[in-house]
Amino acid sequence: MDLPPFLLDHWLAAHEFATPPIRYNLAASTGPQWSVDELLALGGGKNIGGVKIGYAPPEGGKRLREAIGGFLGVDPEWVVVTTGASEALLILLCLATRPGGNIVLPAPAFSPFAVMADAWGLGVRTYTLSRDDGFRQNAEAIFAAADGDTALALVNTPHNPTGSVMPFEEIEVLAQKLGERGVPLVVDEVYHPLYFGRQSPTAASVPNAIVMGDMSKALSLAGLRMGWLVIANPDLRKRAIDARSYFTISSSPVLEDLAAHALDNHKTLLDRLSAVATTNRAALVAFMKRVSDIVAWAEPEGGTVAFPWFKDGRDSRPFCQALAAAGVLVAPGDCFGMPEHFRVGFAAQADGFGDALTIFERTLRG
Incomplete structure (x- = not known):
């Protein structure tokens, strides 16, 4: 059978693996990355x-x-x-x-x-x-x-x-x-x-x-x-x-x-994720209050992503494209069958999340 295009992976691949890569990745649904050396060093060291x-x-x-x-x-x-x-x-x-x-x-x-x-x-x-x-x-x-x-x-x-x-x-x-x-x-x-x-x-x-x-x-x-x-x-x-x-x-x-x-x-891994996600989620809550005249959302109760939407019902993809051009990546809602939404990840970007939100707000109001 012919599978439909995997829109989310197409979007991520076009930007995450670009040269140069996107500056601030708020589309990722994962946590902060670990290197092999960092992983092997846990618990007093590991040799494979x-x-x-x-x-x-x-x-x-x-x-x-x-x-x-x-x-x-x-x-x-x-x-x-x-x-x-x-x-x-x-x-x-x-x-x-x-x-x-x-x-x-x-x-x-x-x-x-x-x-x-x-x-x-x-x-x-x-x-x-x-x-x-x-x-x-x-x-x-x-x-x-x-x-x-x-x-x-x-x-x-x-x-x-x-x-x-x-x-x-x-x-x-x-x-x-x-x-x-x-x-x-x-x-x-x-x-x-x-x-x-x-x-x-x-x-x-x-x-x-x-x-x-x-x-x-x-x-x-x-x-x-x-x-x-x-x-x-x-x-x-x-x-x-x-x-x-x-x-x-x-x-x-x-x-x-x-x-x-x-x-x-796992405690070390989870503690790092929790620290990044909790800090960035708090910044996202404050950001969503500032832009509540344009977008709405439901605060995430768990995980690493949120799914805001444009209050006027517009398709989010043109905005997501403009935001990516400004250096910040979020995922368009059409990847999930809901074009007026967009997915924001708040745990992969361990540094610079506040700077990304500044660009986000400037682009949103531009």
Whole structure:
């Protein structure tokens, strides 16, 4: 099949990898970058010279699964390592495919959710996260979107691109109600545990919930391409491991070793992300007050992104192009099917965020 253009990646690639690169990247949804040397220096130092460059087990090596299990507080046997959350999603869609089946997804959402579901022959049913309600996620609306042909329902919390957080109690209720219909709940937790108010536990131990996670977002290590599924059901987990064997065979043992070392030192990684995100979010709150005559937003409750919109309903892409020309990158809302919006990341830019907002305001009022 012909896949639609991946507008977000096209936009990011045109600017992040340009020569010279964009000066201030407020389009990124990750945290502050780490170098390999910085990562290896954590915890008193790490040497990867002895790692044998062969295959790792398809489910992931024991050490890495133990590190992920420890990070989430679950049995390491429940963990299946994947090539980022992208492969985790593909595995779940592959296993859910059936004639006439569908998946329930949020709107707006990260665009590969719907595109990949369609590629696997699954219909898409959506539940709307309304900006008038702060993009709130609730069990009743999500459950109402499911029908007798629903094979999976997915929630993303903290949510990309809006930053909303689904309360843990709502996740438990939704997982139970879906379970009564035999429908698994997939919880995309790539931004866990970055919250700005009430902290939320992982859904990894919730009955009938399958958790997707990775090291790209909250752990700020996108280049490791390391993710996971947490599946308590042993039969489904076995099928997921088989699917991974067909898809990618295994991870790189070198990257698995680096990932396990990073997870052993996850507090350091999370503390750095939290410091940058908290400081920059406060600056963004003040900025949004100053420009509230032009744009509106819902304050993000977790994660690293927000999703403001133009109050007059204009298409944001021309503004995003002008802002990029001035040296500041944000992502146009048409990448998420909502052209009047734009996504702002506030955790990747460890330095210069205030300067970027100054340019942002000048361009906005220009």
